[in-house]
Amino acid sequence: MGSSSLPDRTELKQFYRRRGFGRQLGFGDSPAIVVIDFIRAFTDPSYDVGSDFHEEVAATSRLLQCARPINIDVIFTTTAYHEGEREARFFHDKVPALRDLRLGSPAVEVDPRLSPLPTETLLVKKFASAFFGTALHSQLAAGRIDTLLITGCTTSGCVRATAVDALQYGFRPIVIRDSVGDRAEAPHEANLFDIESKYGDVVGLDEALSYLRNLAKRSRVASGVPAS
Amino acid sequence: MGSSSLPDRTELKQFYRRRGFGRQLGFGDSPAIVVIDFIRAFTDPSYDVGSDFHEEVAATSRLLQCARPINIDVIFTTTAYHEGEREARFFHDKVPALRDLRLGSPAVEVDPRLSPLPTETLLVKKFASAFFGTALHSQLAAGRIDTLLITGCTTSGCVRATAVDALQYGFRPIVIRDSVGDRAEAPHEANLFDIESKYGDVVGLDEALSYLRNLAKRSRVASGVPAS
Amino acid sequence: MGSSSLPDRTELKQFYRRRGFGRQLGFGDSPAIVVIDFIRAFTDPSYDVGSDFHEEVAATSRLLQCARPINIDVIFTTTAYHEGEREARFFHDKVPALRDLRLGSPAVEVDPRLSPLPTETLLVKKFASAFFGTALHSQLAAGRIDTLLITGCTTSGCVRATAVDALQYGFRPIVIRDSVGDRAEAPHEANLFDIESKYGDVVGLDEALSYLRNLAKRSRVASGVPAS
Amino acid sequence: MGSSSLPDRTELKQFYRRRGFGRQLGFGDSPAIVVIDFIRAFTDPSYDVGSDFHEEVAATSRLLQCARPINIDVIFTTTAYHEGEREARFFHDKVPALRDLRLGSPAVEVDPRLSPLPTETLLVKKFASAFFGTALHSQLAAGRIDTLLITGCTTSGCVRATAVDALQYGFRPIVIRDSVGDRAEAPHEANLFDIESKYGDVVGLDEALSYLRNLAKRSRVASGVPAS
Numbered sequence: 001m002g003s004s005s006l007p008d009r010t011e012l013k014q015f016y017r018r019r020g021f022g023r024q025l026g027f028g029d030s031p032a033i034v035v036i037d038f039i040r041a042f043t044d045p046s047y048d049v050g051s052d053f054h055e056e057v058a059a060t061s062r063l064l065q066c067a068r069p070i071n072i073d074v075i076f077t078t079t080a081y082h083e084g085e086r087e088a089r090f091f092h093d094k095v096p097a098l099r100d101l102r103l104g105s106p107a108v109e110v111d112p113r114l115s116p117l118p119t120e121t122l123l124v125k126k127f128a129s130a131f132f133g134t135a136l137h138s139q140l141a142a143g144r145i146d147t148l149l150i151t152g153c154t155t156s157g158c159v160r161a162t163a164v165d166a167l168q169y170g171f172r173p174i175v176i177r178d179s180v181g182d183r184a185e186a187p188h189e190a191n192l193f194d195i196e197s198k199y200g201d202v203v204g205l206d207e208a209l210s211y212l213r214n215l216a217k218r219s220r221v222a223s224g225v226p227a228s
Numbered sequence: 229m230g231s232s233s234l235p236d237r238t239e240l241k242q243f244y245r246r247r248g249f250g251r252q253l254g255f256g257d258s259p260a261i262v263v264i265d266f267i268r269a270f271t272d273p274s275y276d277v278g279s280d281f282h283e284e285v286a287a288t289s290r291l292l293q294c295a296r297p298i299n300i301d302v303i304f305t306t307t308a309y310h311e312g313e314r315e316a317r318f319f320h321d322k323v324p325a326l327r328d329l330r331l332g333s334p335a336v337e338v339d340p341r342l343s344p345l346p347t348e349t350l351l352v353k354k355f356a357s358a359f360f361g362t363a364l365h366s367q368l369a370a371g372r373i374d375t376l377l378i379t380g381c382t383t384s385g386c387v388r389a390t391a392v393d394a395l396q397y398g399f400r401p402i403v404i405r406d407s408v409g410d411r412a413e414a415p416h417e418a419n420l421f422d423i424e425s426k427y428g429d430v431v432g433l434d435e436a437l438s439y440l441r442n443l444a445k446r447s448r449v450a451s452g453v454p455a456s
Numbered sequence: 457m458g459s460s461s462l463p464d465r466t467e468l469k470q471f472y473r474r475r476g477f478g479r480q481l482g483f484g485d486s487p488a489i490v491v492i493d494f495i496r497a498f499t500d501p502s503y504d505v506g507s508d509f510h511e512e513v514a515a516t517s518r519l520l521q522c523a524r525p526i527n528i529d530v531i532f533t534t535t536a537y538h539e540g541e542r543e544a545r546f547f548h549d550k551v552p553a554l555r556d557l558r559l560g561s562p563a564v565e566v567d568p569r570l571s572p573l574p575t576e577t578l579l580v581k582k583f584a585s586a587f588f589g590t591a592l593h594s595q596l597a598a599g600r601i602d603t604l605l606i607t608g609c610t611t612s613g614c615v616r617a618t619a620v621d622a623l624q625y626g627f628r629p630i631v632i633r634d635s636v637g638d639r640a641e642a643p644h645e646a647n648l649f650d651i652e653s654k655y656g657d658v659v660g661l662d663e664a665l666s667y668l669r670n671l672a673k674r675s676r677v678a679s680g681v682p683a684s
Numbered sequence: 685m686g687s688s689s690l691p692d693r694t695e696l697k698q699f700y701r702r703r704g705f706g707r708q709l710g711f712g713d714s715p716a717i718v719v720i721d722f723i724r725a726f727t728d729p730s731y732d733v734g735s736d737f738h739e740e741v742a743a744t745s746r747l748l749q750c751a752r753p754i755n756i757d758v759i760f761t762t763t764a765y766h767e768g769e770r771e772a773r774f775f776h777d778k779v780p781a782l783r784d785l786r787l788g789s790p791a792v793e794v795d796p797r798l799s800p801l802p803t804e805t806l807l808v809k810k811f812a813s814a815f816f817g818t819a820l821h822s823q824l825a826a827g828r829i830d831t832l833l834i835t836g837c838t839t840s841g842c843v844r845a846t847a848v849d850a851l852q853y854g855f856r857p858i859v860i861r862d863s864v865g866d867r868a869e870a871p872h873e874a875n876l877f878d879i880e881s882k883y884g885d886v887v888g889l890d891e892a893l894s895y896l897r898n899l900a901k902r903s904r905v906a907s908g909v910p911a912s
Contacts, residue, residue: 020325084803089826097248119768135817141626142773170597190418312575317598347540361591369854370545398825476781553704646874
């Protein structure tokens, strides 16, 4: 087996669609945003596990600017560990670079360009999925959220794992293509393809912004406030 | 971005390793085997969602023949739903083909070539991961299993999701390359690459068989039975 | 320590309230009903683990009669095991009577007086909580349920565990006093007290029926159908 | 129904045993200790939700002194929330006193009499069970723990919920009677009774200390170190 079949991803998409895969889920009525692991260790290229994600961080920033005034839940995640390596033993064995992500260190702080607010939840996770070992699903269910807008890094790691779990836990996963990044292009594209085929929608930033603006308009109409 | 970078997966692998990814986990002392969704609907090409996995099923069969006499836990999964579509709403919206997987129908029976025993657990799952919405992790923990040998289909779907969760839940995921299959080569390879880089080991059938034979030998030695 | 302080449960309630416990949650907008383990083995006194719950089953039946016409989700649970006892090892060690609950046997069928419909979910659980090892939370979240009406048995076992989990997973737990039963009075009352103090509301059947009737009226008004 | 039947808890115990409940699980080979919510807000009576648990804290301290030199995993939990109350909405509605448990405040620090070490895991939980929304089960599975020694507060709240979950997740729950406390005697006793009947063992501190000392002796023998 090889990569020879990859150039024809369009063909593969058609093959999937004929078999009943890859329908559009669409946006729901009540979204939340999760910003996955946009922490210094991953967004600052001077760290071993870091990359240059300045475009993806900027796109996420634009999304947050649109979401915060209309009171959309924003949830940040970080990956961080106590000393002693008992919390995620096999993950650390597989990816020794994770051992540097110490709780309390600057490496695990959310990228300051995103300026998290004190009322925004910060989930400390230990593994790939933002749902694993956290109460994210509980917060979403209690808030009657039906749509999870997913941003962050990396597409082939924590973003993919979170998209799969969002679907499993009962929410519409919508990955914002411009706001998710990876260390390499091939896994980035391959994982967006899998997500779109089987787990969630993949949309551009503009589409997500339009959706949020329409939600805001609708809620102003519902509450009798004239649109500006 | 495109698939142009994929031919150099070797290069990408080296890039990852330099950054502290993709170390070998190795086999543990106490394995279980999970056979994911090798059910008629997926292994019989006459079904819409079916493919020809006769080689992968045969490889899985050889693994089971080696494992059963030495009392290794074998767990089968199927994906099956009640009428009414309330159990996995967004998954069904995304992949309408799943609606045909009715509880009690032949489509959701384990492929008879694998002849599951009445003492082997059959998990009925609703989503991709064999861990989601099942007590698999509980059974593994109570059995003090440390290694999960993963077979089944599809590599880019339930196998990947199960490998990620196995790591998250605290077990060594070992995917047996010859025993996992996909509808298309590109996603198969791309997902094995991701798994090997970040979540588990990917080994050949022969390596898995040697491991099981050594376990058997060790346990005979420990119990004073001469090796045959 | 002894049971001497129990007669003054009213006093204890006041003590708790002064400390900020035991507020009323209230009903939400979108309920589902879970019927926990009203299976032959538990509701037929001729089984070792059975009791006479005919009043509680009748009260549950009245609830279902009110809920079904207005399309409220009804979820049944049963507790059932494969041969071989690998699924719930320590639970079986603790409560050997559970070993008789074999998958496929009449013992684990839902009490026929409740006549489950084919479109109503039947969850096969292995432990106490209806949420553990099942996709119940996912179904509730995807259905945007905010309130879980809890009936079944036993109050000090699966009902309590499910009420605690309902709160944890992000739903309002409402236990219907007349529809939950136990093998003995003291644990029944002690657990309703704990639930009311810390996890959910405990209401009478009449209150639950009024709530459902009001929901039905509201939805008729909303859809322009005149109330009968 | 009333408390009249409670004085005869011994009778109830016999009734349960005849029906196949309440067998002893026994200690396993590989324990961990969880210290649940012994944080200032709960162990300092000057807090609204605080009680005087100096005896239970002292008993826990003795347990830790015995466990640390032989390298037993110790896991602390605290309950703590971000501003904004989105993380545990219905729990806060039910028990408004919880709102004072702010992340970063002295109220949510582990009682200094227990002096947690930097290598000991501190789980920040949002609900009752130490397993809910945390990776505790993963850490225990990866460490091949089979026995969870449970201390902390309160018996009728987080201790009970954690004991139920420990069993569900595949571990032997052993509650140490002298090391768990409650705000009131009746719920304390009623919950120890339920735990002993259905979920785990309840043992005295001396029994737990003997068990740990025997483990230490065995491991010294195994490694050839003469007993002191």
